[in-house]
Amino acid sequence: MLWVDKYRPKTLDKVIVHEDVAQNLKKLVTEQDCPHLLFYGPSGSGKKTLIMALLRQMFGPSTDKVKVENKTWKVDAGSRTIDVELTTLSSSHHVEMNPANAGFQDRYVVQEIIKEMAKNRPIDTKGKKGFKVLVLNEVDKLSREAQHSLRRTMEKYSASCRLILCCNSSSKVTEAVRSRCLNIRISAPAEDKIVKVLEFIGKKEGLQLPSGFAARIAEKSNRSLRRAILLLETCRVQQYPFTHNQAIPPMDWEEYVSEIASDIMKEQSPKRLFQVRGKLYELLSNCIPPEIILKRLLKELLRKLDSELKHEVSYWAAYYEHRMRLGQKAIFHLEAFVAKFMSIYKSFLIATFG
Amino acid sequence: MGRGKRNATLVISSSDDEDFLVKSSSKPASVPRTNYKKRPKKAALSNSCPRSRTQSKISDFDEARLFLTAFIKRFCEELDSGTTRFKVSTGCGSSKDLWVDKHKPHSLEELSVHKKKVEEVKTLFEESLITSKGKSSNHVILIVGPAGVGKSVTVHAVASHLGAIVYEWNTPTPTIWHEHLHNSGSGLRYMSKLDEFEHFVERIRKYGLILSSLVGGSRTSVILLIDDLPLVHGKAACGRLKRCLNLLVQSVCVPTAILITDYGKADSTDYTMHYWEEIQLSLQDAGACKVSFNPITVNSMKKALSRICKAEQREVSAEQIELIAKASGGDIRNAITSLQYFCLKPHQGPSLSSYDGISPCVKEGSDEMVHFFSGPSLSFGRDDTISLFHALGKFLHNKRDPDNPTAADRDSIVLKEKFLRLPLKMDAPEIILCQAHGQTRPIVDFLHENVLDFISEEAIDDAWVVQSYLSDSDLLLASLNRVLCRNYEAENSVQSAAASVAVRGTLFGNAHQVPSRWHAVRRPKLWEIEKSLWRNKHQMANERCVTSLTMHDHTVNVTEFKPMLKWIGYRTPKNSGAYEASSDDMVEDELERLVLTKEDTSEDEIEDW
Numbered sequence: 001m002l003w004v005d006k007y008r009p010k011t012l013d014k015v016i017v018h019e020d021v022a023q024n025l026k027k028l029v030t031e032q033d034c035p036h037l038l039f040y041g042p043s044g045s046g047k048k049t050l051i052m053a054l055l056r057q058m059f060g061p062s063t064d065k066v067k068v069e070n071k072t073w074k075v076d077a078g079s080r081t082i083d084v085e086l087t088t089l090s091s092s093h094h095v096e097m098n099p100a101n102a103g104f105q106d107r108y109v110v111q112e113i114i115k116e117m118a119k120n121r122p123i124d125t126k127g128k129k130g131f132k133v134l135v136l137n138e139v140d141k142l143s144r145e146a147q148h149s150l151r152r153t154m155e156k157y158s159a160s161c162r163l164i165l166c167c168n169s170s171s172k173v174t175e176a177v178r179s180r181c182l183n184i185r186i187s188a189p190a191e192d193k194i195v196k197v198l199e200f201i202g203k204k205e206g207l208q209l210p211s212g213f214a215a216r217i218a219e220k221s222n223r224s225l226r227r228a229i230l231l232l233e234t235c236r237v238q239q240y241p242f243t244h245n246q247a248i249p250p251m252d253w254e255e256y257v258s259e260i261a262s263d264i265m266k267e268q269s270p271k272r273l274f275q276v277r278g279k280l281y282e283l284l285s286n287c288i289p290p291e292i293i294l295k296r297l298l299k300e301l302l303r304k305l306d307s308e309l310k311h312e313v314s315y316w317a318a319y320y321e322h323r324m325r326l327g328q329k330a331i332f333h334l335e336a337f338v339a340k341f342m343s344i345y346k347s348f349l350i351a352t353f354g
Numbered sequence: 355m356g357r358g359k360r361n362a363t364l365v366i367s368s369s370d371d372e373d374f375l376v377k378s379s380s381k382p383a384s385v386p387r388t389n390y391k392k393r394p395k396k397a398a399l400s401n402s403c404p405r406s407r408t409q410s411k412i413s414d415f416d417e418a419r420l421f422l423t424a425f426i427k428r429f430c431e432e433l434d435s436g437t438t439r440f441k442v443s444t445g446c447g448s449s450k451d452l453w454v455d456k457h458k459p460h461s462l463e464e465l466s467v468h469k470k471k472v473e474e475v476k477t478l479f480e481e482s483l484i485t486s487k488g489k490s491s492n493h494v495i496l497i498v499g500p501a502g503v504g505k506s507v508t509v510h511a512v513a514s515h516l517g518a519i520v521y522e523w524n525t526p527t528p529t530i531w532h533e534h535l536h537n538s539g540s541g542l543r544y545m546s547k548l549d550e551f552e553h554f555v556e557r558i559r560k561y562g563l564i565l566s567s568l569v570g571g572s573r574t575s576v577i578l579l580i581d582d583l584p585l586v587h588g589k590a591a592c593g594r595l596k597r598c599l600n601l602l603v604q605s606v607c608v609p610t611a612i613l614i615t616d617y618g619k620a621d622s623t624d625y626t627m628h629y630w631e632e633i634q635l636s637l638q639d640a641g642a643c644k645v646s647f648n649p650i651t652v653n654s655m656k657k658a659l660s661r662i663c664k665a666e667q668r669e670v671s672a673e674q675i676e677l678i679a680k681a682s683g684g685d686i687r688n689a690i691t692s693l694q695y696f697c698l699k700p701h702q703g704p705s706l707s708s709y710d711g712i713s714p715c716v717k718e719g720s721d722e723m724v725h726f727f728s729g730p731s732l733s734f735g736r737d738d739t740i741s742l743f744h745a746l747g748k749f750l751h752n753k754r755d756p757d758n759p760t761a762a763d764r765d766s767i768v769l770k771e772k773f774l775r776l777p778l779k780m781d782a783p784e785i786i787l788c789q790a791h792g793q794t795r796p797i798v799d800f801l802h803e804n805v806l807d808f809i810s811e812e813a814i815d816d817a818w819v820v821q822s823y824l825s826d827s828d829l830l831l832a833s834l835n836r837v838l839c840r841n842y843e844a845e846n847s848v849q850s851a852a853a854s855v856a857v858r859g860t861l862f863g864n865a866h867q868v869p870s871r872w873h874a875v876r877r878p879k880l881w882e883i884e885k886s887l888w889r890n891k892h893q894m895a896n897e898r899c900v901t902s903l904t905m906h907d908h909t910v911n912v913t914e915f916k917p918m919l920k921w922i923g924y925r926t927p928k929n930s931g932a933y934e935a936s937s938d939d940m941v942e943d944e945l946e947r948l949v950l951t952k953e954d955t956s957e958d959e960i961e962d963w
Contacts, residue, residue, distance in 0.1 A: 002915075043910055048628075226910070230918040251917040270809040270817045281879060285886045287894060287912045325826055328832035329881060332802060336825040339818035346814050 003233045004226055007201050010064075012053045016197050017189045017225060024048065024352055025060065025184075029058050033063050036154060036163045038139075039172040041186030044224025045167050048219060050186065051135060054164075058133070059093040066091045075108035094133040100141035109144035110136070114153045117161050128305040131160050139165040156163050191215070199233055205281060211242045214293035220248050239267045252287050254296060261300035268342035268349075277340050280331060290330030294321050294337065301341060316340045453694040454687055454916050457662045459507055462515050464661075466645060466654040466686055467504045474645050475611075476512050482609040483516060483575050494603045494610045499647030501615050501683035508647075509579050509611045518609075523554055523582065547584040548591055554600050559605045563636070578610040579865055592629040596636045603640040612637065649684020652676070658686060668697045692754040745790035746800050746875055749857050750808045752864050753779040775862060783857040784850070794853040798827050799878040801860050807873055813866040823859020827852040 008017045009155065015022040037054075039047040055063045066089050075082045084139065089096040096115065099106045117132050142150070151174070154163055165181060166171060183292060189197075198214040203209075217235070221228035234249055260279050283293050296310045298317040302310055320337040324330050427847050467474055476497060482493045497505045513520045558578070584595065614630055661677045670693070678696065682689035754776035762931045773807070780786065788798070802824050811818050830852035895913065 044914075088638065104559065218809045224931040225913075227914055230914060231957065234918055251913065253917060268814045269811045270814065271811060273804045273814070278879075281883045285883045285890065287887060287890050289912070292913060320825070323829055324830060327825065327828045331829050331883075332821070332825045335802075336818065336821035339814065339821040343815045343818040350636055 002230070003201060003205075004229045007197075007229070008049050009053060009203065010056060012050075012057050015046075015050065015053060016200065018050065018186060021184065022053065025054050026057055027266045028182075029054065033057065034162055036158070036165070036181040038165045038167070038173065038181035038183045039186055040167050040173075040183065042188045043168060044221075044226035044228075045186045045188045046225060047186045048137075051164055052168060055094055055133060055135075059091075063091045063093055066096075073109060073112050075105070075112055077247075082108060084112075088113075094135060096135035096137070098137045099146065100138045106142050107149045110142075111153055114157050114161055117157075120281055131162050133162045133164055135166065137166050139177070140167035140169050144174070147174045147177055151180065154180050178242050180234075189225050191218040191223065194218040194221060194223070194225055194228045198228060201229065203230065208241055210242050213244065213246070217248060220236060234330055253283060253286070256283060256346065257293060257296045258300045261297060261304065263306055264301065264338060264342060265272050265345070267290070268346040270338065271337055273335065273342060277331065277335055278333055280338075284331065290334055291321060292322055294324065294334060297338075305345075306348070309344060312344060313341060316344075370721070376837055378440070392838075395909060397712065441714075453662060453666070457506075457665065457690065459802055460514060461509055464658075465504060465508060465511055466650050466726075467508050467657045468651075468654075471645060471647055472508060474510065475508055475513065478643055478645070479512055479516060479518075479577065479609050481612075483518065483577075484604045492614060493606050493608065494637070494642040496612050496614065496634065496642040496644045497647060498614050498634060498644060500649055500684065500898045502687035503647045503650055504686060505615075505647055506579070506581055509577065509613070513577045516575070516577075518577045520577050520579050522579045523551070548594060548598075555598050555602045555609050558608075559601060576608050578606070578608050579609065580612045583612070583614065589867045594632055595629075599633065599637055600640045603637060612642065650685075650686050652679045655679040655682070655686055655689055657685075662690060662693065663697075670697065671747060677700045721953070731849070740801075742790050742797070745786050746797070746804070747844060748780050748786055749783065749860055750804055750873070750875070752808065752861050752867055776864065778861065783861060784854055786854050787857065794827075794849045794856075795831060796878075797853055798824060798831070800858045800878055801873065801878050803878040803880065805860055805864065808867050809864055810866040810868050816863050816865050819863035820860050824856055824861060825857035826859065830855060 012022040012026045020282055033049075039051060041047055053065070069088050069090065071086055071088055073084045073086070075084055082105055084102050085099055086099070086102050086109055095117065099109045102109045114134060117134060137152075139147070140148075146172070150163075154177070163181070165173070165177070169185065170178060179287060192297075193213045197220050198217060199209060202209045202214070214232075217228055217231050221231060231248055235246060238249060256279065260276055263276055263279070266272075280293065284290060294317060298314065301313060316337060320333045320340075321337075322332040326334055392546070462472055475497070478495050497509070499505050510520055583599075601611070614634060656672075656675050656679050659679060660670075660672075663670045663675070674696070675693075678689055678692050682692060698861070724859075755778070756776055805820050805824075806817060810821070828846055833848060892915070
């Protein structure tokens with residue numbers, strides 16, 4: 001098992017990073033009925049961990065027994081039936097899923113599963129009717145329609161079903177949904193907190209961490225706890241005992257993007273553009289989301305760029321990122337951005353050096 | 355002409371028989387029409403209807419198509435019965451008949467088809483007629499050829515030469531979707547055209563052709579003609595048809611001719627064509643003899659046309675006949691219709707001279723020909739289509755006329771230097787798009803894949819302009835997918851707008867192209883990438899899900915876990931195989947279909963035109 005999973009705190013008491021939030025959540029669940037919750041914050045900040053711990057707090061250890069299912073729902077949509085396939089993770093008390101994976105049929109999924117859950121609601125030990133929890137990931141990626149239908153179902157079935165929503169940015173969740181939930185912001189953990197966690201893991205694993213090593217990893221991790229732990233484990237595999245100035249391995253796709261960036265800086269021609277396209281294809285076929293490629297590429301390019309051009313380049317990156325989201329095939333827009341950059345950079349070079 | 359009016363009412367109401375009853379009953383017509391009115395209705399009721407509900411996007415197209423066929427069929431039936439009854443009273447008589455039907459060749463000598471081919475068909479039929487009692491295996495002849503080269507006529511003529519009766523399988527009238535909905539309440543079972551055809555084949559195999567309608571069927575020999583194979587969509591239907599035809603080939607005991615119209619262009623982007631090819635191949639494997647007909651030569655066409663002119667006592671000059679023959683592109687049916695149309699014209703003199711002026715350019719090739727027909731003077735002949743690769747070549751090579759710069763735009767607004775382009779040395783891009791009848795998406799993909807080869811090494815700005823236009827057209831195309839578009843008209847116009855933006859953008863942007871040299875047009879790599887993307891995505895989602903017992907969103911999976919796992923060298927347990935495989939299959943199937951349609955187009959290459 002990966003350390004990320006192994007040292008994931010199981011209960012709210014054991015949480016290191018967001019202790020205050022955890023304590024508040026504990027109070028909330030033990031004292032009264034739980035409202036719908038919306039967790040938001042950057043990736044690797046511990047949202048999912050908190051949610052799992054919270055579920056355990058609510059229902060006890062039985063939530064650990066989960067099963068993975070690939071379910072197909074038959075959804076009746078007016079004149080025809082649609083088959084929607086989705087992977088779910090469920091225990092006797094909760095169901096977790098990524099409705100955004102269903103594409104534009106997401107709204108049917110949300111409605112359908114909530115209805116299904118409402119139909120067979122469990123009866124808890126005290127004899128009163130209990131509720132199930134539906135954990136929805138990536139709510140910010142849901143379509144407007146789906147969020148709208150979510151709003152309706154949230155109210156209608158609130159007696160039998162609690163929703164825990166989880167997303168990176170709450171701005172993409174509609175007002176209506178946000179106002180029906182208790183919003184909990186999970187910020188990215190500070191670096192000293194990350195260092196604390198890394199040291200904790202080091203102690204548990206019986207590792208000797210040289211001073212400053214954990215801090216270096218924390219710095220590299222971009223304040224993402226998940227990445228920090230993964231990096232630590234990678235370093236452990238690569239070289240142990242740790243040395244003071246051990247190289248921390250970079251992500252392979254990030255390396256690749258910076259390679260593309262230096263390619264672009266070296267030569268600006270249609271032929272080079274074609275080669276860049278080949279590399280972009282490589283990234284895309286490895287499922288790296290195009291938005292992330294573009295973001296990373298921009299970062300790499302800006303690092304090497306004269307500050308005079310930064311504004312213009314960022315403008316075009318934003319422009320093509322927008323189009324990429326509207327459009328269908330990302331490569332068209334990625335490539336257009338690269339071409340635009342080449343064109344800007346080349347004319348800049350000519351203007352400067354003649 | 356009361357009859358004509360009546361027909362008009364029928365046209366309006368033909369989609370609804372109930373309605374028709376009400377309307378027509380008010381007419382004073384004394385002819386009992388129940389005898390022919392009931393028939394189409396019955397036929398229509400029992401037949402096909404759009405496919406299953408899940409594919410309702412396709413079925414809307416089907417609906418339109420079915421409606422059209424039903425409409426035309428019924429219209430023709432009504433027209434037939436109308437004209438035959440009132441032949442005397444209207445006085446138009448036979449002169450109003452279509453020449454195509456009137457001058458249908460009845461003997462082998464009259465056929466314009468190449469003698470060898472006719473001979474081939476004849477001997478094959480003779481052989482199988484002689485041996486039809488025995489257990490000879492070869493009874494099926496597969497006749498393939500472009501439209502209007504006389505496939506069915508040949509079969510009929512050969513049959514009459516051999517003294518055999520032709521028994522034809524008629525495609526039943528399709529059911530309209532609304533009709534199906536209406537009928538579903540009344541307990542009528544739905545049968546698709548394919549079902550019907552299967553039943554028919556079953557019957558032929560089991561009982562042969564002993565039918566009550568054939569008087570003295572035991573005496574005369576019979577030739578079975580299957581002219582109209584059911585149209586198939588999708589792999590499953592194609593497979594069914596193939597199996598069905600194979601059975602037919604193996605077990606039929608009467609000489610049988612199966613006609614397949616070959617739409618020619620192997621590089622057509624329309625994937626239904628591939629099914630026809632598959633069916634042809636499987637038929638040949640099963641033991642059918644294939645005879646392929648070529649387009650009719652100009653000379654034999656001229657002969658046939660002048661024979662008709664003589665029979666009709668019309669004065670048409672040899673030049674005109676030649677022109678018509680050439681314009682028809684080897685399609686004799688079309689040529690005869692054109693001839694008839696041409697003879698209708700009241701003023702032959704002046705229009706003739708105008709053809710003469712242009713006629714040399716007809717020889718130059720299909721694209722000029724289209725130009726010629728789009729002119730105001732002449733409106734017959736078949737517009738020849740051009741292949742997708744030809745069109746792409748035109749767009750990519752971007753030939754311009756250096757001799758008369760800005761000649762075309764002199765009267766229009768004064769443009770800045772950087773927007774000025776030399777006039778194009780081709781038709782308007784939209785016309786070429788129409789001729790290439792490609793779908794927009796593949797055209798855009800092809801342009802995207804190949805355009806960089808055609809841009810000069812120095813001109814990165816041009817590359818950007820082209821890319822930005824391609825990005826625009828992708829945006830337009832995407833707008834279709836987001837909304838489940840039910841308005842096909844709107845969809846069409848968005849499609850053509852997208853194609854137009856892409857093509858014109860490519861033409862405009864590529865201002866400094868490389869001097870033309872030989873280029874191979876590559877097939878878009880994008881398709882492969884998309885395919886592998888899907889596969890990887892599914893695989894990854896399943897693997898990760900099983901190992902970690904929590905769900906992560908896809909991004910995290912890919913950008914953080916996967917690279918790390920690679921470093922760590924951690925192997926995930928492979929216990930997720932079961933559903934992994936199933937989901938993979940599905941994706942693959944879907945993509946395979948996509949890829950299949952393009953597969954053999956990729957091998958084509960264009961040279962410098």
